Amino acid sequence: MKHETAKSAALFERAEHVIPGGVNSPVRAFKAVGGTPRFITSATGAWLRDADGNDYIDLIGSWGPMIMGHSRPEVVAAVQEAAVKGFSFGTPSTGEVELAEEIVARVEPVDQVRLVSSGTEATMSAIRLARGYTGRAKIVKFAGCYHGHVDALLAQAGSGLATFSLPDTPGVTGAQASDTIVVDYNDAAGLETVFAEHGDEIACVITEASPGNMGVVPPRDGFTNTIRRLTRAHGALMISDEVMTGFRVSAAGWYGYEAESLGYPEGPADLFTFGKVMGGGFPAAAFGGRADVMEHLAPTGPVYQAGTLSGNPVATAAGLTTLKLTTELDVYSHISRAADILRPAVASALEAEGVAHTIQSANSMFSVFFTDHEVINYDDARTQNVERYSAFFNAMLDAGIHMPPSAFEAWFLSYAHTDEILDRIISALPAAAKAAASVPNTQGN
Numbered sequence: 001m002k003h004e005t006a007k008s009a010a011l012f013e014r015a016e017h018v019i020p021g022g023v024n025s026p027v028r029a030f031k032a033v034g035g036t037p038r039f040i041t042s043a044t045g046a047w048l049r050d051a052d053g054n055d056y057i058d059l060i061g062s063w064g065p066m067i068m069g070h071s072r073p074e075v076v077a078a079v080q081e082a083a084v085k086g087f088s089f090g091t092p093s094t095g096e097v098e099l100a101e102e103i104v105a106r107v108e109p110v111d112q113v114r115l116v117s118s119g120t121e122a123t124m125s126a127i128r129l130a131r132g133y134t135g136r137a138k139i140v141k142f143a144g145c146y147h148g149h150v151d152a153l154l155a156q157a158g159s160g161l162a163t164f165s166l167p168d169t170p171g172v173t174g175a176q177a178s179d180t181i182v183v184d185y186n187d188a189a190g191l192e193t194v195f196a197e198h199g200d201e202i203a204c205v206i207t208e209a210s211p212g213n214m215g216v217v218p219p220r221d222g223f224t225n226t227i228r229r230l231t232r233a234h235g236a237l238m239i240s241d242e243v244m245t246g247f248r249v250s251a252a253g254w255y256g257y258e259a260e261s262l263g264y265p266e267g268p269a270d271l272f273t274f275g276k277v278m279g280g281g282f283p284a285a286a287f288g289g290r291a292d293v294m295e296h297l298a299p300t301g302p303v304y305q306a307g308t309l310s311g312n313p314v315a316t317a318a319g320l321t322t323l324k325l326t327t328e329l330d331v332y333s334h335i336s337r338a339a340d341i342l343r344p345a346v347a348s349a350l351e352a353e354g355v356a357h358t359i360q361s362a363n364s365m366f367s368v369f370f371t372d373h374e375v376i377n378y379d380d381a382r383t384q385n386v387e388r389y390s391a392f393f394n395a396m397l398d399a400g401i402h403m404p405p406s407a408f409e410a411w412f413l414s415y416a417h418t419d420e421i422l423d424r425i426i427s428a429l430p431a432a433a434k435a436a437a438s439v440p441n442t443q444g445n
């Protein structure tokens with residue numbers, strides 16, 4: 001069924017006059033999938049309602065934060081209670097202590113956290129801290145890992161064996177990119193080489209704890225431990241970016257999952273970054289880690305970092321209540337079970353139509369690549385047939401299921417994705433698989 005979209009279309013047209021591309025974050029514009037972005041006016045549980053009054057089952061979850069589903073009553077109540085007491089004080093406040101304590105209690109290697117307002121701010125600040133702590137300039141990141149729109153992290157590998165990088169977007173200078181070294185994810189030998197050449201200049205390696213921003217590409221063969229071993233051996237810090245995975249893939253994020261399943265013989269990362277789930281849909285994020293590193297931050301140390309709205313009382317109330325609910329209601333096993341139901345259903349719908357696909361998981365977080373082989377890095381991820389994803393996406397949307405409007409994203413489940421919701425998603429899959437199959441099987445873009 002095609003939805004009536006006149007009101008969304010009119011809003012988009014208005015938006016395009018006053019907001020570049022009509023959106024405040026590029027992926028929302030539907031450029032990768034075509035069609036009219038839906039302007040959402042309200043959301044409850046697993047459902048989104050758009051300006052034309054259409055309802056969709058949500059598989060974006062605001063790109064991760066809405067792990068309890070939308071408008072969860074306890075979170076609404078906590079936000080209301082906080083809001084009537086004042087919106088922002090610019091002083092220390094109770095909620096920020098409670099949220100920091102909750103994070104520190106969950107993620108064992110994190111002794112202290114500093115609260116900020118976005119994941120971008122968290123990674124930017126963690127990198128400044130690593131540079132300030134080590135007195136070194138260079139940083140290492142992995143191709144396809146996204147850490148927000150930090151200048152130095154919007155870098156791409158230079159040609160061939162060059163270890164200096166190039167800006168990934170106009171507006172980032174050569175100087176900002178040139179201290180960033182980009183390595184393929186899961187490439188232990190490449191990382192060894194970089195450390196052999198530049199080991200004493202490297203302040204830190206930043207990695208997504210388990211990448212989810214090129215689709216889900218988990219670390220292979222103890223890659224996390226390899227990063228840890230090399231950073232420690234060369235006096236560099238390791239920053240594990242858990243903005244997406246944190247408090248989503250387990251109560252202690254990817255750290256908790258990997259510590260339990262694989263162990264950390266080399267020890268955990270020095271610094272962690274968090275966002276998304278910990279704000280419960282409000283702007284709250286954090287970076288944290290070893291106390292001796294964190295104490296290099298002002299006012300105890302020399303590394304400057306600040307924020308007018310950092311630790312905002314309404315945001316911390318939403319975040320803390322969301323985190324408490326995840327453990328009280330055992331949201332992690334709910335989501336694992338939902339993923340265990342959905343993954344094989346997607347696979348069998350695509351198999352029935354002969355659509356090549358690979359489903360990859362970071363514990364309960366998964367994504368579907370329209371490619372026939374394992375994806376271990378960004379080059380592999382880009383072999384997927386994005387036209388097939390667009391056809392699949394649009395067929396799902398027509399059936400009332402709002403997937404992420406990009407092939408390079410996880411499918412975000414929540415506590416509100418009940419069996420009844422999953423059944424609705426599953427019943428939309430055969431037609432979407434057929435739509436994908438109607439696109440020629442030419443891989444790569």
Ligand SMILES: *Cc1c(COP(=O)(O)O)cnc(C)c1O
Binds near residue numbers: 117118
């Ligand atoms: C979303 C994300 C960020 C950026 O967070 P924002 O709040 O959008 O700035 C950073 N790192 C990872 C791993 C993310 O998924």
